[in-house]
Amino acid sequence: MSNTPYKTSHPYYEGPESTGQKRAWSQDTPYSREENRDLVRRQIGKLVIIPMDMPESAQYVTDMVERYHIGGVLLCRRSIRHAVDISRIVRDLQVTARKAGHSHPLFIMIEQENGMVRMRNLCWVIEKAMLIICYAQFSPFGNGDLGTQFPGALAVGAFRSSEILYDIARASAQELQSLSVNTNVAPVLNIEEQSPEGLSSRMFGDDPANVWRCTSAILDAHRSTNLVSIVKHFPAPRQGSGGILDTRNIATEPRYAPFRKAFENGVDGVLLEPTMWAASTDTTFGGKDSLPKNLIRKHLQYEGVLIGSVDKMSDDAAGRCASRGQLSIRGFVNGCDMLILCEHPHDVTDALEEIYTAVETGNITRASLEQSWERIRRVKERYLRWEEAIDPPQIHLTLQALMRRNRELSFRSYEMATTVIKDARNLLPLTKSQRQSALRQGGTCVLLTPVAPPRFPGQVGVDPFEYLGRAINARSIAVSHAPYTHEGLQETHTSLLKKANIIIFVLSLDTDPEYRSQIETMRSLARQRLVLEPPIIVITACSPRDMLPEVPFLETVVSCYEYSREALESAVSIIFGEVKATGVLPLRKSLPLNSGAPVDSFQRWExxxxxxxxxxxxxxxxxxxxxxxxxxxxxxxxxxxxxxxxxxxxxxxxxxxxxxxxxxxxxxxxxxxxxxxxxxxxxxxxxxxxxxxxxxxxxxxxxxxxxxxxxxxxxxxxxxxxxxxxxFPGLPELLPKEQKEWFKRRGWKIEDNFIFDLYQNITNWRPSQQDVFADLSRQGITFGVCNPGVFDSLIQFEDKHFSSYPGWVEKYRALKDTNDYADAVLAFGIVPDGQSAIVGAALVFSGAGSNKISKEVPWPKAIGDRVGGLACVGMGPEFRGRGVGIGLVCAAIIELQSRGLTGCFVDWSTDRQVYEELGFETHGKYHNMAWRKV
CATH class of the missing domain: 3.40.630.30 (Gcn5-related N-acetyltransferase (GNAT))
Structure with a gap:
């Protein structure tokens, strides 16, 4: 057999490892059975995550943390049913980890994507001392009872505002941290393109730029709250000819764009699709390299944590595998840094034993383990602290306080997401007069809704669309609410439709096989509409993708993306014109060209x-x-x-x-x-x-x-x-109310006080108080302009009293650069040590001079060529309230007059009365705006 290295023409393949890796791995030797087996278990345990479903399973997880040194725990729905319980359990786990010798706290993970996510997360039910496999159907947190109900990914993909999304992500992260959760396995970065069942509503849409826009806001919010972010699910390249994965277009393929941006911005970790790591290398690079090592590490140069999840999907991706232990071994060999073992406890321990053996025999190299642990260590040291992990604050009240604070944000965000996809007859909004016209005497609104499971488990017997009917009825409209099934419209529905003046038809459960029957029922209703007079409003309380081909045949379509109470009530607010629809359909590529939908509803401005x-x-x-x-x-x-x-x-x-x-x-x-x-x-x-x-x-x-x-x-x-x-120093008071409200909706707070610009003609101005200078002179106060000899003293005075005022001292320093020393009018007084010193100063400027302020405050020049300005007026604290400020203003006006100027503009004053006493009038009035932390 030839010793010639394997060669390939693949543009991104440069051999199985870099030179440095080859050197390190060539020195790698298997663990011998004589070495400390506990060290092996510790090293491997750091790379393993196990789920915890119910509080009763906490003892099993504790044992795994103590005996096998598991590095992370994934919380599922049932385990966080009670905030106090989960906080206590998490604290106990962290205490156990520290006592067991863990060098860093555990990852306490959750898959929280908000919205009504129907995820099939593996979890366990303990029944009669037996662990039974089951599935959690919904997002584990944020159901309105435990955590605030916020919109899911597809709904926020409809936002025009990244800033509101940042506020949502930050609020959600703070609620998670109140439960001692330190890692969120979210968001989903995949592109909406004929996605697998159940994934559609968890994506931000079909535009890679919009997906990254949403992701960026969420990751920024996670960083600001010190929450670890794990994005998902990095997809494998598509198969080319002969079943070989095609990686030639990895750099330009749209579905990889959000992941590339996330890697460039240093995201903490990424969850891989099973086909990325579970498939044999024989189908990728001729057995020489794996997809994670070649594409992610070498080509995309990402050095964060790569995570795989060992479950049924990964087993399918791997094909036939003798055991889950062998599948786990393949994950580590192919480049995963951590694995989530979603298995029966006995299978987890068996898998760990097989991994130990693989390390001992050299199938998993020591170098790869150490590289993985180094990546994990970097993340844990950045975010996790033992003192916070084992002694968290009491949070059972804090969570409730957060939820009360976030409730308004929740409703506002659902309103912003709601999208009017089509309104061909200009039916919306239904104003009071339109309602009276449409709902003639004795008329009703017929509400047809699908039979859908409750919003969240435990709400047995509750129709989730009852909130929709009540919200319509609250607008003084009689509602006849009739659910429909996959069998379509029956005689009962037909009799109701004959009395209807408005019909509202609702679609939901886009991941359910019965969704197609819902669309068929909608088609049937639209055909009947040809002989029926009442208008039909279609509401999609799910991903509207599959029904978009029907849009050309419909008149009014509104999407609220979910059937949570907040989403349904927001849809009603949009329909009746109480809130303006601002959502943008995040599935523009799926919209038919002849849809008749307004262009503005889908416009995302570059x-x-x-x-x-x-x-x-x-x-x-x-x-x-x-x-x-x-x-x-x-x-x-x-x-x-x-x-x-x-x-x-x-x-x-x-x-x-x-x-x-x-x-x-x-x-x-x-x-x-x-x-x-x-x-x-x-x-x-x-x-x-x-x-x-x-x-x-x-x-x-x-x-x-x-x-x-x-x-x-x-x-x-x-x-x-x-x-x-x-x-402007703040929002102009003259702006229309709706424009001020626009800024308030984006998180800006208008304070109660105002800022003023003032102006007066100074051609014939004389001080109204003739004795102002005489009174100050008797106090030892005199005035003059600055010169090079006292400039350093002026800067020392300004630094001492006004260094915290943005830009203030810099404007005085700039006088030296332009040789405009005389633009500083000074007040001199006797200080406590008996010496004469600078006790106040003001800046004067005009468009004719070289002072930089004249190019930074535009209004004097806009008023006229011979108008000067007065800025940065300030006194030392011991001389305030003694008339020094009025004297400075008067001296500054006299200085401007001496330069032949006819007007004086005063900018940014909060004390209008002082200037009005000297003859000034208000030129501009502005709302003072609270500063925002970023």
Missing amino acids: VHEWEKRRDLYASADLWKKCFGWNPSWNLNSSILSDLLDRPGNAKHYVVKDPRSHGKILGLCATYTIHAGKNLVGSMALLMVDPDFRNSGIGTALHDEAFQFMRAHPEIDSVQLGSIFPRF
């Missing part, structure tokens, strides 16, 4: 970075269209250029009209500025063409800008408005 050469004049046109109604806000392209063209501390975003070359439909301007040692972000401006509002442009810009600032490693806080440069 956001670009602003470029001066390309976008400046279009930005000026947009400004005029958005703010031209107020003469005080008149800015031309030259002034906008000064404000927007700020390389280094500015990043702006635009949405362009795809139908018109160069036209900008929306612009968002952001800046960063130093506040002491910290860096803060400013969302300085967000404007959208009035003709294109309420179509998602503003949300797309808002989310893009906020995501940039949230991802910036040095930005701690963000403000709405800006300091330097400045358009």
Whole structure:
């Protein structure tokens, strides 16, 4: 046999291992039976995760942690039925782990994807001292009783707002942590494309960019709460000719795009599809390498934790396998760092014994075990601490408090997800007059709903669509509610339909075999509609993908994606116009071309970075269209250029009209500025063409800008408005109420106080208080302008008293760069040591000077060429309340007059009365906005 190395023409294959790996593995020797077997068990146990279903199974899990040093526990539905119990059990497990010598706390894992997920997670029921295999049908947490009910993946895929999704993910993570859960095996990053049964509603949709947008918000939220994130399910390449897996398009295939982005952003771990790790290497790279090692490690260069789950699906993927132990061995050999062993306890211990033997004989190398443990160690050291694991806070009240706080967010998020797919007759919203017209005397609304299992186990005998009927009835409409089965419409339904003035037909359970019969029943009803007068509203309380081909034959279709109470009530709010539908169908590729659906319902706007050469004049046109109604806000392209063209501390975003070359439909301007040692972000401006509002442009810009600032490693806080440069210091008070509400819905808090800009003509101005300077002189206070000799003292004064004011001290420092020392008007006084020193200062500027403030506060230049400004007025604390501030303002006005200026603009004042006493009038009034932590 030739010793020539195996060669292949595969573009991503470079041999079974790198040179460094070959060197390390060549020195690898099998464990001998004389070596410490306990060390082997410890090393292997760290790589194993076992599920815990019921609290009664905790003793078995405890024994596995103590004897076999299991590294993680996966919680299933029944095990978290009671928050207090699971917290106690988890704490006991962590205490056991530490006593048993574990170097790091256990992974306490859960698969929490929110929504109404029908997952077949393996779990155990203890009955008469026997462990019996069963399946958990629903998401284990977040059912409204234990954890807040939030929308699932497909519903949030319909959001236009990543920021709301971030808030949801953060709230959900905090609730999980209140149960001492430290790892979430979610979200699903797969693309919606004829997905396997049961997976459709767990995906974000069919657009890879939207999948990553949603994923990014969730991962950011997990990191902000110190929760480990395991995404899933990395798919194997499709089979090519001869059954060999085709990996040539791995770099460009859309379904891998979200995983590539997650890897680039350092996600903690990824759960692999069984065909990725359970298949023999003979079907991949000629027996020389496995898919995880070749595609994920070498090609995608991901060094996080790879996890496989040993269950029936993985057994099917592997083909015939003598035992689950051999399947587990194949998982470790093929590159998995950890395995979830979803088996009967006896099978788990048998599998572990087979793994021990494989290590002892060298089938599983010591080098691969050590590499896996190093990856796991990095994750555990980043997130897990013993003091928090064994002594968590008392959480049984905290969880309830979190749920009360999150309830409003839950309903708001379901409302934002609800999507009007089609409304051909402009039936929606059903206003009061339309209801009176549609529901003539004696008329009713016939509600036809499928027979569906309860929202969550334990709700036996409860029709989940009762909430829908009650919500419609609460709008003063008589409702006749009749469930239907796979047998279709019966005589009872026909008699009801004859009396109906409005028909609402509901579809659900897209993963159920009876879903096709629901669609057939809907078709039958639509055909009868040809001889029936009442309009039909179809509500899809599930993934609408399979019914989208029927959309061209329907008139009104609304999707709420789930049949939770929150989803159904949100659909009613949309139908009756109490809330505007903002959801975007996340399954656009499945929509027929002749659907007749409005384009705006499916528009996701592409956001670009602003470029001066390309976008400046279009930005000026947009400004005029958005703010031209107020003469005080008149800015031309030259002034906008000064404000927007700020390389280094500015990043702006635009949405362009795809139908018109160069036209900008929306612009968002952001800046960063130093506040002491910290860096803060400013969302300085967000404007959208009035003709294109309420179509998602503003949300797309808002989310893009906020995501940039949230991802910036040095930005701690963000403000709405800006300091330097400045358009507005906060939300203008003159903005319409609905625009202010738009920002409030995105998490911005409007405070009770206001900020003012003021202005007055100073051509003939004289101090109203003639003796102001005489009174101050008797106190030893004098005024003058700065010069190079006192500049250092001025900076020391500003640093001491105003270093925490963002951008303040920097504006004084900049005077030296432009040799504008005289732009600082100073107040001098006698300090406690008897010396004369600077006790106050103010900055003056005008468009004719070189002072940088003139290019950062646009309104003086917009008012007129001979208008100056006054900014950064401040006194030392011991001289406040003694008239020094009024003296500074008067001295500054006199200085502006001496320069031939005819107007004085005062920016950002919270004390309007002081200036009004000197003759100033309000030029702008702004809501002060609370700063947000990112």
